[in-house]
Amino acid sequence: MPAEQPTILATSGGWRPGHRSALEFGKLIHFALDLSGVEGRRPRFLHVGTAGGDQRAMNANVAEAGAIAGVDVSFLNLFTMPPTDDLESYVLSHDVVWVGGGSVANLLAVWDVHGLGPVFRTAWEAGVVLSGVSAGSICWHAGGATDSFGPDLRIVTNGLGLLPYGNGVHYDSEEQRRPKIHEAVAAGLLPKTYCTDDGVGLLYRGTELVETVTERPESGAYLVVRDDSSATAQEEKLDTRVL
Template identity: 30%
Template sequence: MNRQIIAISGGGFSTEENAYIDQYLLKIPRKQDRLKITFIATASNDAQGYIGKFYEAFKEEEPSHLTIQDFALDHVQEMVNASDIIYVGGGNTQYMLTVWRETGFDNVLKQAYEQGVILAGISAGALCWFERCYSESHDDGFEEFQGLGILQGTFCPHYNDKKRQVAFDQWTSKQDNMFTYALNDNESLHFINEQVVAKIRSYTND
């Protein structure tokens, strides 16, 4: 059974209708039935508008979501394992990882991944899978912190943002022998068994 992750830099359902990367994601399980896709909006502190966009985008499937309060449910592992896809939204990466670790949801996701549940995420939801993160800090700068470590190295979403690009390049120049991925918006990476197999670039009509 393959283990798969889709790391999305920017785009997806939150900014586009019928986003190509979301259609790509839905084709991976190759099932005839509707897909069970679960949204995790921890990084936006369970923003209701964001969750609503998710339900609208995936209304043809079997969408659901888990809030921070749901992480304490006794059967949360079974709920996550029953999903075909876990889709993690964007927002504050460090806050999200802190919540996951405090509640044990980080281990829930890791176990589901080992069982073949596809992990996908945009921005913070893409960065979190890597060993090391370098992202916004509370003082409007950037700082390093630990990711979940499922994928080697580090990842920079929104690399087309000049401030982020400069900060990330300065940080990575001081790191030794680290896998580094940097993507502009509307670019994504597909990992199978922790190895990158495809870079997907989509285009909008903007």
């Protein structure tokens, strides 16, 4: 059962330390699963680890977390080769796509080589919930700030653009994030930009932001827009629901 309409949950969270395992699904991942509307069977969860280099150790941790949660987990590994020649059918066979963190610049380059942009757009339009953390949040947007190139953040503007906004992640935990986003929006490098503190997710239906949610009560979400009259960035804190 697909989601009722195209759905993206873009986050700066999702995982938590496990009690007897390295990782468990946090509230944001469970929320993504709920958004898929699956009933009467185990949800099908596709983990995409491109941004982290498709690390098999991470895959093992995700598989274990899925088993604990009662979820069927598959992987879209692109190193050293994709799991199938028909990536569109493979992605469409899942309820939720979760894209892990790491290098968003490398992720976008590798996805382009394999033609995954159109595949994910088709899945999104078909009601597969697209989600992820950090790089897995920025990728659905027009662009955002990244440490893909080194410790000094740079702006990428070649995101998939399913969402016509900029995206800022880890807004409260990495000191360069807020000023870099403000600088990029003020300069017109990024359009209006939605940002998340750690533990926060942005829920989009189609291209409209309909809700912000958090698994950490102290964390928030923000909208940064350009004031054309002063060529500066203005920030607004958004109402956020605690999961």
